[in-house]
Amino acid sequence: MKKYFKLLVSVLLLMGLLIGCSTTTPDDEVVDPDPDTDVETPPVTDVVEDGTYEIVVNGHNGLMTLRVVFDGGVIAAVEIVDHSETGVLSDPALDGIPKKIVEFNSVAVDNVAGATVTSAAIKLAVRNAIEEAGGDVDDFNETLVKPDSESKTLQFEVIVVGAGAAGVSAALKAEELGADVVLLEKTGMIGGALVVSGGNQVVMGSQLQIEAGVSDDTVASMVEDFLNNGAHLNDEEMLTIFAENVGTATDWLNQYVGVEFNMEGGLHKLAEYSYDRELAYLGGGAGFMRSTLEKIEESSITLLLGTKATELKVNDEGHVVGVLAEDTDGNSYDITAK
Ligand SMILES: Cc1cc2nc3c(=O)[nH]c(=O)nc-3n(C[C@H](O)[C@H](O)[C@H](O)COP(=O)(O)OP(=O)(O)OC[C@H]3O[C@@H](n4cnc5c(N)ncnc54)[C@H](O)[C@@H]3O)c2cc1C
Numbered sequence: 001m002k003k004y005f006k007l008l009v010s011v012l013l014l015m016g017l018l019i020g021c022s023t024t025t026p027d028d029e030v031v032d033p034d035p036d037t038d039v040e041t042p043p044v045t046d047v048v049e050d051g052t053y054e055i056v057v058n059g060h061n062g063l064m065t066l067r068v069v070f071d072g073g074v075i076a077a078v079e080i081v082d083h084s085e086t087g088v089l090s091d092p093a094l095d096g097i098p099k100k101i102v103e104f105n106s107v108a109v110d111n112v113a114g115a116t117v118t119s120a121a122i123k124l125a126v127r128n129a130i131e132e133a134g135g136d137v138d139d140f141n142e143t144l145v146k147p148d149s150e151s152k153t154l155q156f157e158v159i160v161v162g163a164g165a166a167g168v169s170a171a172l173k174a175e176e177l178g179a180d181v182v183l184l185e186k187t188g189m190i191g192g193a194l195v196v197s198g199g200n201q202v203v204m205g206s207q208l209q210i211e212a213g214v215s216d217d218t219v220a221s222m223v224e225d226f227l228n229n230g231a232h233l234n235d236e237e238m239l240t241i242f243a244e245n246v247g248t249a250t251d252w253l254n255q256y257v258g259v260e261f262n263m264e265g266g267l268h269k270l271a272e273y274s275y276d277r278e279l280a281y282l283g284g285g286a287g288f289m290r291s292t293l294e295k296i297e298e299s300s301i302t303l304l305l306g307t308k309a310t311e312l313k314v315n316d317e318g319h320v321v322g323v324l325a326e327d328t329d330g331n332s333y334d335i336t337a338k
Contacts, residue, residue: 001117008231012284017242022278028260030093039200040247046165047073047134047135047136047139048070048130048134048135048338049070049133049134049135050070050071050072050073050133050135051069051070052068052069052320053065053067053069053070053129053132053133054066054067054081055067055068055075055126055128055129055132056102056125057121057124057128058121058124059083059084059085059090059117059121060085060086060090060115060117060118060136061083061084061086062083062084062121063068063082063083063084064080064082064083064084064085064118064121064125065080065081065082065083066078066079066080066081066098066125066126066129067079067081067123068125068129070129070133070135073107074101075101075102075105075126075130075140075143077098077102078097078098078102078122078125078126079098080094080098080122082259085115086195086196086286087189087198087283087286087287088189088286088289088290088293089114089115089189089191089195089286090115090118091112091118091187091324092114092188092189092248092305093112093115093118093119093122093188094118094122094291096112096188097111097112097118097119097122097123097204098122098307100283101122101126101311102146103125104142104144105140105142106140106141106142106143106263107123107126107127107137107140107141108131108141108142108143109115109123109144110144110328111123112187112188112189113186113187113306113328114187114188114189115187115188115190116157116263116303116335124333126140127170127336129300130233136170138278141211141212146329146330149329149330149331149332150331151331151332151333151334152331152332152333152334153333153334153335153336154333154334154335155180155335155336155337155338156179156180156181156302156334156336156337156338157174157179157180157181157337157338158171158174158179158180158181158182158334158337159181159182159184159322159335160174160181160184161184161309161323161336162181162184162185162186162192163183163184163185163190163303163305164190164192164194165191165192165193165194165224165288167183167185167190167192168183168190168255168289168292168296169249169292171183171252171296171301172256172292172299172301173252174217174255175255175300176297176302180300181288181300181301181302181306182301182302182303183296183301183302183306184301184304184307184308184309184323184325184335184337185305185306185307186306186307186308186309187304187305187306188305188306189289189305190289190292190293190303191286191289194285194288195285195286195287195289197284197285198280198284198285199280199281199283199284199285199287199288200278200279200280200281201250201261201278201279201280202277202278202283203220203246203247203250203267203277203279203311204214204217204219204222204243204246204247204252204275205217205219205243205244205246205247205248205250205262206246206247206248206251206253206278207247208250208251208254208261208279209247209250209267211263212263212267212276212279213266213267213276214267214275214276214277216275217275217277219240219243221274221275222243222277222317223236223239223240223243223273224274225272225273225274226239226243228240228272229272231259245326245332246324254283257281257291257295258291258295259281259287259291259292260281260282260283260291261279261280261281261282262279262280262281262282262308263279264277265279267279267281268280285312290321303304304325304327304333305313306321306327306328306329307326307327307333308325308326308327309323309324309325309327310322310325311323313326313336320337321336321337322335322337323335
């Protein structure tokens with residue numbers, strides 16, 4: 001009898017403990033004791049060993065080292081410790097991909113167009129970290145749900161398609177002259193070929209050429225050198241326009257846009273030129289684009305990255321009056337130039 005009494009007391013105590021732990025409604029619905037303290041956290045999968053994992057993978061230009069932190073069974077941080085990826089071009093991937101992986105606790109994030117190798121390398125590093133932490137990549141591979149796509153109708157005075165060196169310069173000049181400008185770029189970053197180029201530029205007739213020690217170069221001399229170098233296949237009229245304007249354009253880039261040139265390195269000595277007339281951008285092509293991006297950001301230009309022009313809009317008279325475009329989220333654009 002005593003034995004049964006002890007057992008009954010234990011069962012009652014255990015029930016009391018359980019009742020103390022959760023608050024239930026008569027319908028057995030669990031009630032949050034403090035609904036105001038709710039925070040949205042990614043689902044805890046609890047399938048990896050928490051900790052910090054340092055992973056080395058091959059990037060586009062060389063090895064990349066990443067630090068991946070798991071906390072509470074989720075990807076808590078992805079940090080790029082070391083890399084040699086191309087500046088500017090890979091920045092959107094280096095900044096954006098780790099943030100998205102952590103936000104969605106998933107490696108199924110989209111690559112950044114124009115930096116697909118860097119994007120894939122970051123995702124591979126996180127996959128490797130999951131496996132090293134004893135996890136299964138499938139538990140961190142949930143496809144992200146994109147917001148519903150929209151059709152947008154926009155109007156600007158000037159539409160520039162492509163944010164390479166030519167496009168960014170055209171957009172900045174149009175904006176300087178007072179136009180309302182949109183600049184479309186299909187990849188995730190401005191720059192085009194210039195970002196991977198040597199970043200050397202002919203500066204004939206500029207103040208910079210004079211500052212660097214050459215003040216007697218001429219349009220005629222430059223045209224002649226270029227014709228000889230191009231086996232006289234060049235369009236001489238276009239070449240002359242270029243030679244007549246490259247000096248002023250260079251000074252505009254330097255003084256208005258803020259692109260810096262490597263004056264310490266000085267004018268390059270090239271066998272094909274009668275006068276020294278080439279300078280490098282400070283920081284190469286990436287340096288040019290960094291300064292240009294800063295200028296665009298402080299301007300009124302609307303920059304649409306990841307947005308590809310798909311068709312030119314032509315009116316009845318055959319004039320181009322706008323473009324149709326679509327972005328990487330599936331939104332479509334009908335843009336008219338006033
Ligand atoms: C390795 C290398 C080294 C070089 N070195 C030098 C050098 O030292 N000196 C020199 O003077 N030149 C050099 N060049 C050449 C120079 O870089 C290019 O001539 C110049 O950058 C071209 O600029 P761009 O704006 O005309 O074209 P691009 O750089 O090709 O830009 C075009 C842009 O338009 C975008 N685009 C294309 N289609 C669409 C669309 N439908 N919708 C939206 N966006 C679109 C592209 O993504 C790209 O960003 C080099 C080139 C390379 C590749």
